[in-house]
Amino acid sequence: MAKITLNTATLGNSLSNLWRLTITALVILLLWQAIVVCFEMPPFILPPPLLVLEKLIGSYQLLLSHSLITMSEIVLGLLLGLLMGLLFALQMLLFKPLRRWLLPVLIASQAIPVFALAPILMLWFGYGMTSKVIMAALIIFFPVTTTCFDGLRYTPIGYLDLAHTMGANKWRQLWHIRLPAALPTLASGIRVAAVVAPIGAVVGEWVGSSGGLGYLMLQANARMQIADMFAALFILALFSIALYYFTDLLLKTLIPWHREQAGH
Amino acid sequence: MSISVQLSAASLQYAGAAQATFAGLNLNLPAAKWTCLLGPSGCGKTSLLRLLAGLIDSSHQLSGQISCSDGLSIDNRISYMAQQDLLLPWLNVLDNVCLKAKLLTGKVSAGEQHKARQLLAQLNLSGIEKSLPDQLSGGMRQRVALARTLMQDTPIVLMDEPFSALDAVNRYKLQDLAAKVLQGRTVLLITHDPQEALRLSDQLYLFSADQQLLPLPLPDSLPPRAVDAQLGQYQQSLLQKMQVLHG
Numbered sequence: 001m002a003k004i005t006l007n008t009a010t011l012g013n014s015l016s017n018l019w020r021l022t023i024t025a026l027v028i029l030l031l032w033q034a035i036v037v038c039f040e041m042p043p044f045i046l047p048p049p050l051l052v053l054e055k056l057i058g059s060y061q062l063l064l065s066h067s068l069i070t071m072s073e074i075v076l077g078l079l080l081g082l083l084m085g086l087l088f089a090l091q092m093l094l095f096k097p098l099r100r101w102l103l104p105v106l107i108a109s110q111a112i113p114v115f116a117l118a119p120i121l122m123l124w125f126g127y128g129m130t131s132k133v134i135m136a137a138l139i140i141f142f143p144v145t146t147t148c149f150d151g152l153r154y155t156p157i158g159y160l161d162l163a164h165t166m167g168a169n170k171w172r173q174l175w176h177i178r179l180p181a182a183l184p185t186l187a188s189g190i191r192v193a194a195v196v197a198p199i200g201a202v203v204g205e206w207v208g209s210s211g212g213l214g215y216l217m218l219q220a221n222a223r224m225q226i227a228d229m230f231a232a233l234f235i236l237a238l239f240s241i242a243l244y245y246f247t248d249l250l251l252k253t254l255i256p257w258h259r260e261q262a263g264h
Numbered sequence: 265m266s267i268s269v270q271l272s273a274a275s276l277q278y279a280g281a282a283q284a285t286f287a288g289l290n291l292n293l294p295a296a297k298w299t300c301l302l303g304p305s306g307c308g309k310t311s312l313l314r315l316l317a318g319l320i321d322s323s324h325q326l327s328g329q330i331s332c333s334d335g336l337s338i339d340n341r342i343s344y345m346a347q348q349d350l351l352l353p354w355l356n357v358l359d360n361v362c363l364k365a366k367l368l369t370g371k372v373s374a375g376e377q378h379k380a381r382q383l384l385a386q387l388n389l390s391g392i393e394k395s396l397p398d399q400l401s402g403g404m405r406q407r408v409a410l411a412r413t414l415m416q417d418t419p420i421v422l423m424d425e426p427f428s429a430l431d432a433v434n435r436y437k438l439q440d441l442a443a444k445v446l447q448g449r450t451v452l453l454i455t456h457d458p459q460e461a462l463r464l465s466d467q468l469y470l471f472s473a474d475q476q477l478l479p480l481p482l483p484d485s486l487p488p489r490a491v492d493a494q495l496g497q498y499q500q501s502l503l504q505k506m507q508v509l510h511g
């Protein structure tokens with residue numbers, strides 16, 4: 001009984017979320033139109049929403065092919081960054097002597113602005129997708145590694161005591177206790193990563209590329225085709241929002257116990 | 265088979281602490297009996313229990329000997345119940361009860377699952393095998409923790425205020441239940457509650473302020489004792505003693 005109420009509650013929640021999102025989007029569109037009309041904006045400064053929609057429909061094939069490039073870069077970068085962060089955190093946890101050497105490396109990786117690395121990445125990995133994937137992976141490396149490491153390090157001591165009295169070895173303890181206990185903390189890192197990864201990919205495209213939404217925006221800008229630029233921007237924003245909500249949903253499904261703890 | 269445990273000349277000083285938490289402490293846990301330890305907060309009860317459980321790491325200064333009556337080491341022959349139930353929130357009740365098998369072999373056999381179900385039934389917990397711990401009440405969670413302890417099936421059980429978070433009725437019921445299902449095991453129970461100690465002890469010590477263990481008298485009846493007039497009198501005199509000892 002209680003379970004049913006809970007489920008309808010979450011369903012109602014996500015429905016009202018959808019509503020809120022729609023209303024927010026509508027308000028933004030209206031404001032946009034209002035600004036164009038009131039301030040008599042020329043279309044090469046701020047195109048009206050309808051013109052952008054026209055472009056979205058008119059050049060949808062071009063937009064689609066470039067979107068696919070950028071989306072692949074983002075998703076691959078996200079996966080690569082997660083994998084790197086996870087492995088790095090595990091290393092620091094398991095090999096204590098290494099930690100003292102790796103921790104400064106980690107902090108340095110954050111101190112050097114990833115944007116400054118972009119030209120070098122282009123030089124090393126070319127103008128194709130690889131450099132953008134690496135760019136996105138680098139930009140999320142720090143939040144993923146630190147949240148993962150913190151999660152692994154601060155396992156509730158009682159759980160470890162229990163495992164110890166049961167005679168569990170280090171690896172089983174890691175797999176059955178430390179890793180699952182770290183998941184809620186790691187999840188917040190992954191959420192941040194999902195938001196930040198698109199920035200890495202697009203900046204990479206701006207610095208040098210032959211495809212992708214960032215490339216498209218630069219091209220359109222150079223030719224003063226501002227409506228095309230807005231169309232690309234619109235798709236990028238939509239994808240980033242969708243990526244965040246998808247990640248959030250996935251994490252909530254995979255870590256059902258976390259939400260319930262938060263409810264207490 | 266029941267075994268007794270002898271702790272001799274146990275001393276512990278935490279790293280960075282100005283003085284020893286306890287020194288030269290001796291404690292005998294008779295086979296298949298309940299030994300209870302009472303004492304004020306911070307006197308070192310949990311530390312003593314953790315020392316017995318091998319949970320104090322070598323960065324602290326500790327010494328002393330633990331010997332079992334059968335001459336074997338105490339390692340891997342204790343189970344441990346804490347004030348928090350320590351149920352893993354990502355495992356359902358059945359998997360929590362079978363945690364030891366999972367940690368030792370990586371999987372849980374059908375036979376073990378069957379045994380766990382029987383234990384849960386014995387503790388009045390049938391039908392919640394697939395629930396997550398968050399869906400249970402405090403009393404149920406502590407009973408699941410008791411089932412997990414029974415599933416570990418060790419001759420020695422160490423308990424650190426396992427019932428203190430429960431309400432009076434649930435605590436009373438769980439004390440009776442624990443006394444019944446842990447029969448034949450050598451138990452060390454740490455508690456804040458004089459009544460709990462008097463109900464369950466075969467042997468009762470008070471941790472005094474000068475870090476010695478003071479034996480206390482108990483009613484003649486066998487545990488788990490009812491809370492009757494006689495127990496009330498013992499409780500009264502015990503409370504007075506604790507007041508004197510701890511100011």
Ligand SMILES: Nc1ncnc2c1ncn2[C@@H]1O[C@H](COP(=O)(O)OP(=O)(O)OP(=O)(O)O)[C@@H](O)[C@H]1O
Binds near residue numbers: 278311312
């Ligand atoms: N890991 C630790 N490192 C340093 N000091 C500690 C540590 N654990 C406990 N202590 C100190 O040792 C003393 C005894 O603590 P302990 O937890 O054993 O007391 P206790 O009798 O169990 O108290 P309570 O009844 O409140 O649970 C306390 O002064 C405490 O501050």
Ligand SMILES: [Mg+2]
Binds near residue numbers: 309310311424
């Ligand atoms: Mg304690």
